[in-house]
Amino acid sequence: MKIVVILSGGETCDVTAKAGSTLMEATRATGLPVRVACGGAMACATCHIEVDPEWIGEVGRAGDEEANLLENSNYNTDNSCLSCQIIAKDALDGLRVTLQQDTFEG
Numbered sequence: 001m002k003i004v005v006i007l008s009g010g011e012t013c014d015v016t017a018k019a020g021s022t023l024m025e026a027t028r029a030t031g032l033p034v035r036v037a038c039g040g041a042m043a044c045a046t047c048h049i050e051v052d053p054e055w056i057g058e059v060g061r062a063g064d065e066e067a068n069l070l071e072n073s074n075y076n077t078d079n080s081c082l083s084c085q086i087i088a089k090d091a092l093d094g095l096r097v098t099l100q101q102d103t104f105e106g
Contacts, residue, residue, distance in 0.1 A: 001093035005032065005049075008101060017088035023049070023097070024083035033105040040084040045069040047083040048076075048103045052096035059086055059095070075100040 003015045005027060017026035024047040027034050035046035048070065051059045062070055062081050070076045080100070086092075 001088055001090060001095075003088070003092065004094070004096045005030075006096065006098040007032075008099070008104070017092075019088050019090065021088050022084050023086040023088065023095075026088065027083060027099075032099070034083070034099065034103050035105045036084070042066065042069070042082060042084055045073055045082060046103060048073055048100040049081055049083045049086075049097040050075075050077050050100055051079045051081055051086075052098075053079060055092075055095050055097075058091055073100065073102050075102055 001017050003017050005013045005015050007013060015026045015030045022040060024036060024040050028036060037046040038044040056079050066082050066085055070080045
């Protein structure tokens with residue numbers, strides 16, 4: 001399935017995600033500079049994304065543990081999530097997300 005990732009500056013990158021993989025895994029496999037300091041164990045917020053408002057109903061809001069991690073981000077929004085917690089499924093084909101500034105390596 002295709003996920004549209006919006007980078008800083010507004011440019012987009014199409015990411016192919018296999019069903020059952022996480023969005024974090026798909027972005028890393030594409031070569032996007034996502035830090036992922038904890039390796040996807042939901043122990044940090046370095047895979048922080050913002051889900052497009054049109055998709056938040058399908059993806060769902062961050063859970064309590066996820067929201068606690070995101071509270072420390074200067075870029076936290078109502079639609080913030082951790083990409084390690086979004087599992088690719090057919091219903092997410094075409095999903096649009098924005099990589100938040102605190103996610104980029106370097």
